[in-house]
Amino acid sequence: MDSFLKIRGLKKYFGDKRVLDGIDLDVAAASVTTIIGKSGIGKSVLLKCIANLLEADAGTIELDGQAISQSRRSAHSDTGVSFSYMFQNNALFDSLTAFENVALPLREASKLNKVEIQERVDKMLAYLELSDSADRYPGELSGGMKKRVALGRALITKPQVVLFDEPTTGLDPERKFSVFEMIANYRERFGFTALLVSHDIPEVFEISDRVAWLDEGRIKFFGKPEDLNTDAQSALSGFLSKANYGPKSSPLNGGNK
């Protein structure tokens, strides 16, 4: 497999606490890789290290063959790879409308003119079924609508890599499915590489090409979702069974528990 995103020996400590203890991960271009694991195990920390929001204590991250500098804010622009990040709590600006939130990265960091921005954002809002709420502020939107605005903002720049930090937290099952569907559709349309943190097992496996299981600071399983059940690692099996995931529950196997 050709790695578009290659992580080697990534370590991150918070004081004496070792959160990431030598992460090795290879993510193929235009694939969806889902990171699963217990809460507080370091999944979001891993995403933030990749996004350069946190500085790793050791290890390397390569994007399209070029190392990301961990000490420079403009690390991603150095590699020429466009990045986007969808935050767990959306991180929308309260003083901006839904339209302005989605348009923000284009207005502030692209060369598009006003008309082009308007067209592109209108299209995105229509696709996300948010056209009627374009002028509403985040405080006036429901949880699901906020998620869609955040998704729109993450995808509006047509990034090459998108990091999704629990994009379906707090959504009802129907909305969860629709967010996953949107990610899958957009991935097909724009061909970005997605790295996703999710607790929605097994639903998230529907759109995942690869699954990485993070435990005790390391990636202890990396492979196709359908290989999860046959894997003999007991800790992983235990984790999956607590997440109500078993051979019969896998949507990939076409059945529910």
Next chain:
Amino acid sequence: MSVVFELGEISLFGWGALRGFFAQRSRFAKLTLGIHEIGVRCFPIIATVGLFTGLVMGLQLYYTLVKFGAESALGTAVALSLIRELGPVLTALMVVGQAGSAMASELGIQRNDEQIDALQTMSIDPLGFLVGPRLVATLICFPILTAIFDLIGIFGGYLTGSLLLNVDSGVYWNRVFESVTWADVQGGYIKAIVFGLLTITICAYRGYNTHRKASFPGVRGVSESATRAVVWSSVTVLAADYLITSFLL
């Protein structure tokens, strides 16, 4: 040692914000919002405090001066005290209370809510975007607010001195115009600009770095940042006032 380190960090923070602002798009629109936040919203409190300060000064100075038969110098005393000292200092303290604390809280919430991280992931310089316009607005608003405070304060002194305590109004205003020199006004403006930059930088710095500087995470951290921002800004204004005054006199 940590104080020196922190002072250096605050200076770099302020410089980064100013520099970042000039690399921003739609600078005029952002600056207008900053002026609204620091200038327009603070105007009512500045006008009110200015008026009452002038009223009290008129009373206190009159009863002091009358002991020496020098009540005709009331205009001089009120005008010079306000323009040289009280105007810039009280204006800065009022803006810290009104806009500085709000800014520290807002930035702290934006930090906790990952909005600042979001800007970074969108390749938008958070310092230039969030702090820069407020700092530039400070440079414009502080001298104007100080001038308004001074004018209303001098008028307050006139209200108590002339209308209440019967100091001749012609004498009061004549003493004001005679005694105030351009050097006094200039000194007041220098103080206003320095106080503005110091207070807004400190308030923004505390809010922006809530995740690093506060002892608690979450809401308590934001509240701590806002409190410390106000306390440290106020102390800094008084310390800087002493230093600048000793240079100017």
